[in-house]
Amino acid sequence: VFGKMQNFIAVKDATTNKTYMHTPHISGGTTTNPNIVGVSTYDARRMGETPFILLSALFGFTGFEVETGNSFFADPAAVSAHTNSMKINDYFQKIHKRNSLDDKGMRLISTVHIGSKWNNAAWNGKQMLYGDGDGIILGSLAGGLDVAGHEMTHGVIENTTDLIYQDESGAINESLADIFGAYGEMYATGTVDWDMGEDIYTPNIPGDGGLRSLSDPTSVRLSTTYLPSGHYPDHYDDRYLGTLDRGGVHINSSINNKAAYLITDGGTHYGVTVQGIGRTKAEKIFYRALTLYLTPSSGFKDMREAAIQASRDLYKDRNGQPSPETAAVIAAYDAVGVP
Numbered sequence: 001v002f003g004k005m006q007n008f009i010a011v012k013d014a015t016t017n018k019t020y021m022h023t024p025h026i027s028g029g030t031t032t033n034p035n036i037v038g039v040s041t042y043d044a045r046r047m048g049e050t051p052f053i054l055l056s057a058l059f060g061f062t063g064f065e066v067e068t069g070n071s072f073f074a075d076p077a078a079v080s081a082h083t084n085s086m087k088i089n090d091y092f093q094k095i096h097k098r099n100s101l102d103d104k105g106m107r108l109i110s111t112v113h114i115g116s117k118w119n120n121a122a123w124n125g126k127q128m129l130y131g132d133g134d135g136i137i138l139g140s141l142a143g144g145l146d147v148a149g150h151e152m153t154h155g156v157i158e159n160t161t162d163l164i165y166q167d168e169s170g171a172i173n174e175s176l177a178d179i180f181g182a183y184g185e186m187y188a189t190g191t192v193d194w195d196m197g198e199d200i201y202t203p204n205i206p207g208d209g210g211l212r213s214l215s216d217p218t219s220v221r222l223s224t225t226y227l228p229s230g231h232y233p234d235h236y237d238d239r240y241l242g243t244l245d246r247g248g249v250h251i252n253s254s255i256n257n258k259a260a261y262l263i264t265d266g267g268t269h270y271g272v273t274v275q276g277i278g279r280t281k282a283e284k285i286f287y288r289a290l291t292l293y294l295t296p297s298s299g300f301k302d303m304r305e306a307a308i309q310a311s312r313d314l315y316k317d318r319n320g321q322p323s324p325e326t327a328a329v330i331a332a333y334d335a336v337g338v339p
């Protein structure tokens with residue numbers, strides 16, 4: 001681990017004689033990318049997310065120094081959060097030519113050990129926050145590279161289209177967080193993985209996938225308080241119309257997630273066949289749709305139009321016919337029932 005952690009320097013605190021992991025603002029950029037992006041990781045020492053978010057907003061509080069004991073990196077959550085933020089930043093730098101979350105080289109700040117057994121992670125408008133999980137449903141969320149990708153994508157969204165976090169636009173917000181979380185993880189690991197949170201989901205039950213699946217949303221059970229169907233929807237007609245979860249932002253996101261999966265890997269869904277175009281094209285279409293065509297109130301229909309337009313820009317129609325890429329986008333949104 002140390003080899004990969006060139007950004008950490010351990011400073012010895014004379015009074016406590018303990019070694020702290022400190023991450024200065026790194027002028028040379030992170031280890032693997034030239035742009036000047038600082039990386040900092042802090043410890044909330046189980047402060048709840050509400051007070052933390054308040055102190056963050058009022059005083060710019062980021063948490064406490066991470067204690068590493070007397071050996072390097074005694075805190076695996078801090079190490080994971082730190083390295084995961086660098087990997088996802090690399091993804092946005094290399095693939096989308098984006099210089100950090102704001103495209104202006106902003107520092108990547110993570111704080112771990114938020115709350116007590118908090119089964120969540122979040123973006124508070126300035127940084128990533130990670131709970132430790134309860135050890136049953138979720139393990140430490142900092143351990144999930146796709147979790148970091150999800151939260152950091154909220155940072156990208158906030159600095160671009162800033163989709164309203166409610167109802168349909170909130171579901172698109174959540175879906176893009178999952179989509180780029182998945183793409184970023186696949187870029188970094190080099191393996192195909194359409195589950196969200198598989199590394200942290202039910203730590204005592206191996207091989208049961210993640211919190212959500214982009215390839216088959218209905219394969220993951222949902223607490224039935226939300227939906228009579230008991231599972232995540234993979235068609236617009238099955239969308240959740242209630243008020244829970246800010247109008248189902250973590251539920252209806254699965255409809256757009258399925259569309260992204262079909263565009264990328266292809267498949268036949270409710271009788272509609274999509275010829276996949278691969279991740280390197282699909283990710284460009286979604287990034288261009290997010291940064292050029294979506295607006296804060298965009299819903300599913302707008303998402304469909306934005307993706308088609310982005311694809312047309314990148315992969316021109318030929319003699320009046322849509323390119324294979326654009327045909328895949330159209331078919332995928334037809335398949336999930338988004339008109």
Ligand SMILES: CCCCC[C@H](S)C(=O)N[C@@H](Cc1ccccc1)C(=O)N[C@@H](C)C(=O)O
Nearest residue numbers: 119120121122123146147150196197211250
């Ligand atoms: C503080 C208010 C809630 C913020 C919700 C954050 S953005 C979120 O969506 N977190 C993800 C965490 C995650 C990401 C990828 C994989 C697994 C888990 C999330 O899905 N949260 C669920 C549990 C939720 O909030 O319902």
Ligand SMILES: [Ca+2]
Nearest residue numbers: 146193195196
């Ligand atoms: Ca995953």
Ligand SMILES: [Zn+2]
Nearest residue numbers: 150154174177
């Ligand atoms: Zn989210």
